[in-house]
Amino acid sequence: xxxxxxxxxxxxxxxxxxxxxxxxxxxxxxxxxxxxxxxxxxxxxxxxxxxxxxxxxxxxxxxxxxxxxxxxxxxxxxxxxxxxxxxxxxxxxxxxxxxxxxxxxxxxxxxxxx
Amino acid sequence: xxxxxxxxxxxxxxxxxxxxxxxxxxxxxxxxxxxxxxxxxxxxxxxxxxxxxxxxxxxxxxxxxxxxxxxxxxxxxxxxxxxxxxxxxxxxxxxxxxxxxxxxxxxxxxxx
Numbered sequence: 394x395x396x397x398x399x400x401x402x403x404x405x406x407x408x409x410x411x412x413x414x415x416x417x418x419x420x421x422x423x424x425x426x427x428x429x430x431x432x433x434x435x436x437x438x439x440x441x442x443x444x445x446x447x448x449x450x451x452x453x454x455x456x457x458x459x460x461x462x463x464x465x466x467x468x469x470x471x472x473x474x475x476x477x478x479x480x481x482x483x484x485x486x487x488x489x490x491x492x493x494x495x496x497x498x499x500x501x502x503x504x505x506x507x
Numbered sequence: 508x509x510x511x512x513x514x515x516x517x518x519x520x521x522x523x524x525x526x527x528x529x530x531x532x533x534x535x536x537x538x539x540x541x542x543x544x545x546x547x548x549x550x551x552x553x554x555x556x557x558x559x560x561x562x563x564x565x566x567x568x569x570x571x572x573x574x575x576x577x578x579x580x581x582x583x584x585x586x587x588x589x590x591x592x593x594x595x596x597x598x599x600x601x602x603x604x605x606x607x608x609x610x611x612x613x614x615x616x617x618x619x
Contacts, residue, residue: 397550428609433516435597436551436609451606483550493539493558496607498550 395419399484399499406474406506414469414502416484424487425467426451426496427459429480436483442467443490474506511598513610521618526570526585528613530598533579540581541599541607542572551597557581568592593617 397418406412418425423444428436438451440459448459456478458470467486471478482502487494514529532538539558543551555566562574568591572583581598598610 426607433611435611436607438606441606485551493556493601495541495553495556496543496551498552500548500550 397484397486397497397499399482399502401502402500403503404505406471406504408475408506410474411470411472412474413471414482414484414504415466416468416499417466418484418486418497419465420486420488420497421464422486422488422497423464424490424494425461426485426487427457427467427469428483428485429453430483430501431480439469439482474504476506478504479506480504510608511600511610513596513598513613515613516611517614517616519616519618520588522590523587526583526588526592526615528583528596528598528615530572530581530583530610531579532581532598532600534600534602539601540572540574541601542566542570542581542583543597543599543609545595545597545612547594554583554596588615588617590617590619 400415426441427439430436437453442448442461445464460468484499485496510533512531541556542554544554545551555564557564557574565571570585595612595614597612599607
């Protein structure tokens with residue numbers, strides 16, 4: 394099983410450029426998430442989609458937009474990249490909207506904004 | 508909102524020694540608690556989770572954690588460290604909104 398697949402794995406952007414990070418899961422999960430991971434700060438939630446057709450802001454949504462394209466795919470868009478958005482981005486999914494649900498993570502996208 | 512605190516951003520142990528990684532949580536309601544492991548250049552994967560059943564939870568690769576409500580702690584232990592245990596470990600708590608709040612992580616180094 395592929396699980397959660399993220400593309401690209403690495404990306405370098407210039408300040409002001411835009412890009413979309415792609416995420417797809419093949420586990421028929423209902424809920425999907427985007428996190429960013431920064432040194433000393435752990436993982437912080439950017440946006441999430443509890444189910445197909447819904448999206449909500451997380452802890453750090455500024456500068457990002459998301460699209461839940463279908464049940465499998467959840468993309469993250471940076472409209473005008475800033476150096477502060479240099480980070481490692483992880484997509485995750487959970488089977489359902491429940492307290493005790495295990496999250497499955499992709500391998501991450503390492504983004505550098507110069 | 509929930510929060511977790513992981514004491515010690517870096518922990519070093521000798522191969523064969525006890526591993527102890529600390530996690531304390533703040534919660535006004537009974538939480539669901541998790542430990543995730545991240546190997547270099549990989550995503551996170553679940554080690555174990557506490558969901559209000561047994562307070563001592565056993566996970567993969569010989570790890571276990573004990574939920575102590577009186578201490579608001581969920582420390583991760585392994586009796587004997589192996590070189591393959593070198594990784595970053597994250598404690599997490601989930602709340603009513605099904606959002607996971609992650610700690611800042613503890614990097615474990617195993618010395619041969």
